[in-house]
Amino acid sequence: MSWDDLFERAEEYETDVETIRERLAAHREDETTESDEQEADDA
Amino acid sequence: MPETPETNPARIVADADVLVADLLVGGPAREAMDDIRSHSWVELVASDALLEDAEEVIRELADEDLAAAWREEIEALRVEVEHPEGDHPALASAYRSQAAHILSYDEGLRSAEASAAFGSRLNVSVKTPAGFAGLFDAASLYEAVEDGEYPGPDRDPRK
Numbered sequence: 001m002s003w004d005d006l007f008e009r010a011e012e013y014e015t016d017v018e019t020i021r022e023r024l025a026a027h028r029e030d031e032t033t034e035s036d037e038q039e040a041d042d043a
Numbered sequence: 044m045p046e047t048p049e050t051n052p053a054r055i056v057a058d059a060d061v062l063v064a065d066l067l068v069g070g071p072a073r074e075a076m077d078d079i080r081s082h083s084w085v086e087l088v089a090s091d092a093l094l095e096d097a098e099e100v101i102r103e104l105a106d107e108d109l110a111a112a113w114r115e116e117i118e119a120l121r122v123e124v125e126h127p128e129g130d131h132p133a134l135a136s137a138y139r140s141q142a143a144h145i146l147s148y149d150e151g152l153r154s155a156e157a158s159a160a161f162g163s164r165l166n167v168s169v170k171t172p173a174g175f176a177g178l179f180d181a182a183s184l185y186e187a188v189e190d191g192e193y194p195g196p197d198r199d200p201r202k
Binding site: 001002003004009015019020024027 | 059060063064066067068069072073080096097099100103104105106109112113115116129148149200201202
């Protein structure tokens with residue numbers, strides 16, 4: 001698959017940079033929380 | 044005090060928000076990534092953690108198949124770097140690879156977050172995709188990192 005093929009497939013999903021940033025921030029916050037909980041469990 | 048490492052101006056980290064925007068939005072993110080994809084001597088550096096962040100967001104906003112197909116393509120493009128678990132993936136990828144640039148929509152990366160994580164040891168310029176695309180000068184960069192005259196783009200950015 002080429003990048004052009006990927007971009008064509010992605011066209012059906014409408015989103016924007018702000019939504020991407022929010023999802024990424026939420027994902028990274030979840031990861032931090034899980035990591036902190038794991039460290040607490042290990043301690 | 045540790046010395047600030049020299050950076051490689053042709054080594055670039057795109058944070059996960061830019062990688063996802065390249066795929067799902069286009070615009071400046073795709074313009075900046077096309078600059079990278081067009082030149083084989085420009086290195087896109089990324090850790091597994093950075094790509095996993097982007098893949099997860101693509102999976103959420105699009106679907107599993109598209110996320111997997113994207114991961115296959117980006118794996119062929121990226122130069123892998125490792126960093127400790129828990130580090131910020133973009134900052135740590137840049138720090139570990141001596142990349143000169145981070146592309147990100149996160150203004151927090153420009154100051155407090157980066158300073159807190161790596162202090163003066165991180166000598167990197169954080170730019171928005173639009174800022175990077177506007178300033179990217181392939182000819183000057185080529186002369187700085189390669190021998191000879193800039194031959195023009197040597198890769199199709201959409202293949």
